[in-house]
Amino acid sequence: MAISVETFFLSPDSQGTLQAQIQQLIAEGILSGRFRRGEKLPSSRKLASHLGVSRITVTLAYTELLANDYLTSRGRSGYYVSENAPVPPSFSPPKEREDTVDWSRALGRRFTGGVTPDKPKDWANYRYPFVYGQTDPSLFDHANWRLCALQALGQKDFTALTSDYYDQDDPELVEFIARNTLPRRGIIARPEEILITLGAQNALWIAAQVLLTQRRTAAIENPCYHALRDILNQSRCHVEPVNVDKDGLDPARIPKESDVIFTTPSHQCPTTATMPMTRRQALLDRAREIDALIVEDDYEFEMSFVDAPSPALKSLDTEGRVIYVGSFSKSLFPGLRLGYLVGSESFIREARALRASVLRHPPGHIQRTAAYFLSLGHYDALIRRIRDALKSRRSIMQEAIDHSGLLVAGKGAEGGSSFWMQGPSASNAAHFAQNLKQEGVLIEPGASFFSSDTPPQNFYRLGYSSIPAERIPAGIDKIARALSQEQNWP
Incomplete structure (x- = not known):
């Protein structure tokens, strides 16, 4: 039986080279039991056309899987799942169990319940990521x-x-x-x-x-x-x-x-x-x-x-x-x-x-x-490149902030990679941060930084290490408009 070419697709979130991604697709199919011993894979030409990659990329992936005994080659007939390929595990799913442990008593100490906020893992998908502490791929060596x-x-x-x-x-x-x-x-x-x-x-x-x-x-x-x-x-x-x-x-x-x-x-x-x-x-x-x-x-x-x-x-x-x-x-x-x-x-x-x-x-x-x-000196070269980029972004950000009327509470005398911002006393940074997400803007509410049962809600942090310089003015404008709308809400 031949494996349909439609079975294969490359996820946009996949990591590694195209060759590695194709190898992983096939290996996972074999290990999960979807591809069985003796089944024929699509030809390299057909799979390459389907995935939109070069034929040599697919051929190299097949060759590597052949060397690892996941696949076997049969003359001019093509590639097949090897008879020696790993066998997927065969077991019945466990019966649903009832947890009878009283964890409220069993736990000797608790480490949950802290104030560390959750940060979006998909921050790079936002157009205006004013996030702190992440790496800009355009700068990293x-x-x-x-x-x-x-x-x-x-x-x-x-x-x-x-x-x-x-x-x-x-x-x-x-x-x-x-x-x-x-x-x-x-x-x-x-x-x-x-x-x-x-x-x-x-x-x-x-x-x-x-x-x-x-x-x-x-x-x-x-x-x-x-x-x-x-x-x-x-x-x-x-x-x-x-x-x-x-x-x-x-x-x-x-x-x-x-x-x-x-x-x-x-x-x-x-x-x-x-x-x-x-x-x-x-x-x-x-x-x-x-x-x-x-x-x-x-x-x-x-x-x-x-x-x-x-x-x-x-x-x-x-x-x-x-x-x-x-x-x-x-x-x-x-x-x-x-x-x-x-x-x-x-x-x-x-x-x-x-x-x-x-x-x-x-x-x-x-x-x-x-x-x-x-x-080897790569670190010093990287730091110089980052400093130059941050200096430029800080200048652009300061100008945009001044133009928008936002209030800076702290910006670092020597440099850094963020501005500490203060909204109007009645504003709630967590609230308008949620609304800004809908417009592709990420900011960091500041309440979690304070040691108080009733911390101020109007502070927030804007990082500029990960946002392209050309997007800063538009992002700042969106923040200013969100704050303005917040003040007009009943």
Whole structure:
């Protein structure tokens, strides 16, 4: 029996090359039992015509499946599902079961119920994606990342690819961070003082687990990164929100009972305020006065295109009080999930032990790929390209905002990739954000950033890292009109 060519179609959401997609279509058909042993596949010419691809693409896919024994070739007759092809599983569907467990009692702890908002996974399908933290494919250096990944797969790096580091990290990545990345922030650290993490959020979680107990107090910025607040609530420590102003966290407002102070001095999250040097020193003095530690999340320091980045708090620290959090996930791409912690050796030793008990270490291949991308100069070239693009987009966005009459609550003194916006006091950002989706516009409501049972509803964040420059004015105009309509509703 011949398999109809109409059975095959390429999904627009499929990933990989056309050849790989065709191979996957056929393999899935065999593994699911839809294509059976001995059945004939359409000719390469017929399938190519049906799918709208070249004949050589289909031929190469067939050849690869032939080599893997999914297909067999019979002279001039064509390709057939091989007699040696994997057999689809044969079993009866399980009987419907009744869950008799009382999960309200069985769960020892709960981790749901946080304030971290859901972000649309299909953000790239929107015409005006003012989303924060996503990668612009037009800027990312995919070709060189791919080459570095292939290089990391080579025989020379077999150990880095396959070894269980247990509680250690790729020495090449650690060396690059120590000798290149950190000195740019004025930080000098030994390998024993550096730990690779699965992004900045994992770094914050490790720091919270190591430093805080139910009897200790964490001071956090208000508003702040909402995932940090979730992390601290899960740790069961006492949390003291400290309101920020135009210069970020005010040291004078930090409660004296604080044990750990979490701060984002370079680009306060989400207001983007940059902490001036006098306040940075005052923060270190306050930490010394109350004998507290500081966890510095230095995200987006690379995105300083308006002015040179201010020195990191860690670079001013002479007592080992500051624990530094860095991330490549923000500057490269969020799916990378690669960050690092820098702190005193005693802290890093405990952090390393905790990480080893949970996930051992980030994948060796990812670490080595990143090490090559950094050391070969691709990272610096990418950052320069991103800075130039963000500088241009920020200028266009500022002009559009000024023209529309929207109110900027914070835009970062040194750069960054977002504006912190404030709507009229009676407006509800979550409400008009839903309406804007219908017009292809994505914005981020700001209520989740605030530590309050009744947070203000009129703040929102506009990112410009992922929206083409030419679409910014039209998108801003739609936001302004949506806000205007919101004010006229009863």
